[in-house]
Amino acid sequence: MRVCLYLEFSRLPLVAKSGFHTAFLNQKRALELAGVEVVTDPHSDYQLLHLQGYGPRSFYYLKRAKRQGKSVVVHAHSIGSYDLRGSFTLTNWIAPLYERLLHYFYSQGDAIFTPSERAKELLQGSGLANRIEVVSNGIDGERLTFSAEKRERFRERLGLARFTVVSVGNIIPRKGVLDFIALARALPQYDFVWYGQHWNRLLAFHPKLERTLRSKPPNLRLPGFVHDIQGALSAGDLFFFPSYGENQPVALLEAAAIGLPLVVRDLPEYRGWLEEGENCLKGRTNEEFARLIRRVAEDEPLRARLAQVARRLAEQHSLEIVGKRLVELYTNLLERR
Numbered sequence: 001m002r003v004c005l006y007l008e009f010s011r012l013p014l015v016a017k018s019g020f021h022t023a024f025l026n027q028k029r030a031l032e033l034a035g036v037e038v039v040t041d042p043h044s045d046y047q048l049l050h051l052q053g054y055g056p057r058s059f060y061y062l063k064r065a066k067r068q069g070k071s072v073v074v075h076a077h078s079i080g081s082y083d084l085r086g087s088f089t090l091t092n093w094i095a096p097l098y099e100r101l102l103h104y105f106y107s108q109g110d111a112i113f114t115p116s117e118r119a120k121e122l123l124q125g126s127g128l129a130n131r132i133e134v135v136s137n138g139i140d141g142e143r144l145t146f147s148a149e150k151r152e153r154f155r156e157r158l159g160l161a162r163f164t165v166v167s168v169g170n171i172i173p174r175k176g177v178l179d180f181i182a183l184a185r186a187l188p189q190y191d192f193v194w195y196g197q198h199w200n201r202l203l204a205f206h207p208k209l210e211r212t213l214r215s216k217p218p219n220l221r222l223p224g225f226v227h228d229i230q231g232a233l234s235a236g237d238l239f240f241f242p243s244y245g246e247n248q249p250v251a252l253l254e255a256a257a258i259g260l261p262l263v264v265r266d267l268p269e270y271r272g273w274l275e276e277g278e279n280c281l282k283g284r285t286n287e288e289f290a291r292l293i294r295r296v297a298e299d300e301p302l303r304a305r306l307a308q309v310a311r312r313l314a315e316q317h318s319l320e321i322v323g324k325r326l327v328e329l330y331t332n333l334l335e336r337r
Contacts, residue, residue, distance in 0.1 A: 001330060002037045004046040008055040015053070017170075017197050017225050019250040020077035023115070023137035024052045026250075026319060027326065030138050034323030036330075048330055050113075051075060054105050062108055071333045074109035076132075077247060078102060079122050103128060110333055115248030118269035133329055137250050138322035139314050143230065144257040150231030158221050158235065163297045164191040166236030166260070168229070168251035169243065171198040171213075171222070173206050176242030176265065179286055181212055183240070184220040186290050190297060195232050197225040233258040237303070238296050241265070242289065257314035261306035263292050273316075279309040 007024045009015045027050075031038050039046055042061040049065040050073045051058050065072050079099075103126055106112050111131040114120055120132050155161070165183070169175040177194065184192035198213075216222070226232045233239070239255035240263045247269065255262060262280035264270060276282045281296070283289045296303050 001048070001327070001334070002039065002046045003031060003330060004039050004042055004044060004049045005031070005052060006040060006042050006049065006058065006061060007052040008058045009053065019137070019169075020052065020075075022250045023077065026138040026140060027052070027135075027322065029140060030319040030323035031326055032323075033319055034327050036323070036327060047071070047334060048073065051109070052077070054078075054102060059105060059108075062105075066108070069337070071111075071330075071337045072109045073111050073113055073330075073333070074106050075135075076106055076112050076114040076119060076123060079114075079119055079247065099126075106130065110337070111329070113329070116269050117272050119247045135325055135329070136317045136322055137248050137253065138319050139250075139253040139257050139317050141257055141314060141318050144233075144254055144314075145230070146259050147230055147234045150228065151234040154231045154235035158193060158223060160191050160193070160221075160235060162189065162191050163238070164193060164236045165238050165240050165293060166193045166195065166233060166255075167240050167242070168194075168232070168254070169196045169241075169249075171196050171209070173209055174244050176244055178209060178212055179242040179289070180240065181216055181220060182286050183242075183289055183293065185217040186286065187293060188217065188219055190293070191219050191221070193221045193223065193232075193236065195223055195226050195229075198222065229254055230258070233260060236260055238263060238293060240289065240293065243267075245269075253314055253317055256310040259307040259311050261296050261303055262310055263289065263296065273313070279313045280306070 005024065005028050007021065010021060015021055028038055042049065048071045049061060051062060052075045062072050107128055107130060109130060111133060112123060113133050113135045114123060115135065115137045117134055120134055123132055167180055171177050180192065180194055233255055239260040241252055242265050246267065252262065264274060264280055264282055266282040266284050274280045281292045283292050
């Protein structure tokens with residue numbers, strides 16, 4: 001089996017620093033572990049084309065592969081308006097058109113792969129009649145393990161000496177950055193760190209967010225985008241993810257692999273894999289989040305249990321499992337073709 005994984009604009013910072021770029025790399029590694037020959041150049045010879053993004057070149061390669069009688073999978077990392085609103089400049093205005101174009105693109109594939117059951121429900125509810133399969137973004141458990149050495153290095157670099165709450169993501173409203181800052185202000189006894197790109201005002205202008213960032217509390221650190229996510233997450237004691245809309249966030253799986261207790265917003269897309277009180281704690285308001293963060297910080301046995309089950313959660317999304325799932329689905333599509 002020879003598969004082409006293609007991600008358009010992969011070298012652009014906006015894509016290179018995104019979660020679906022990490023998912024692309026994870027799936028490439030998962031297929032290699034499963035013994036599948038993988039190419040990333042659509043001009044190469046292959047049996048199946050798996051498009052990880054969307055754009056004019058992706059659409060061209062999709063149409064060409066179909067003319068050649070090859071199977072095509074499109075990967076729905078984005079659902080449409082749901083995960084575009086509250087992101088970058090003017091995205092709220094263009095979201096309806098973006099969704100129509102995106103769903104037309106998705107409709108051209110032989111199958112749609114998406115990372116969560118909730119995403120599958122939303123895609124089906126939009127009228128897409130393609131075969132839709134759920135495939136986890138995966139997590140590289142060998143690369144992402146807790147590192148005491150890197151923890152010490154990062155904490156010294158950032159000046160962290162207390163219980164530390166961390167999060168990861170672009171600094172945009174949809175990710176819940178304003179709530180994260182509010183929690184840092186409400187809980188001055190703890191340190192807070194948000195790792196992620198703060199894009200220029202032309203690309204991601206949000207007046208309230210900019211004003212809030214200028215008056216951020218002293219216990220909040222904003223180191224920007226970091227390449228060493230293992231060290232960045234090892235420096236924390238709890239992963240707080242207040243995002244308002246997601247698919248299957250890679251950052252959550254990365255934090256789970258490190259063994260950080262998870263506190264997340266209660267979103268429908270987490271149903272079925274993030275269970276309240278089992279492998280995470282869920283809240284809906286900043287008051288609830290503050291209570292949950294204090295509870296984890298003050299209850300060491302709870303913290304240890306949540307860390308243990310978080311690691312088990314990450315194991316359920318290992319690259320070995322993802323690779324086997326992809327091979328099974330690819331094989332079925334090629335046999336049908």
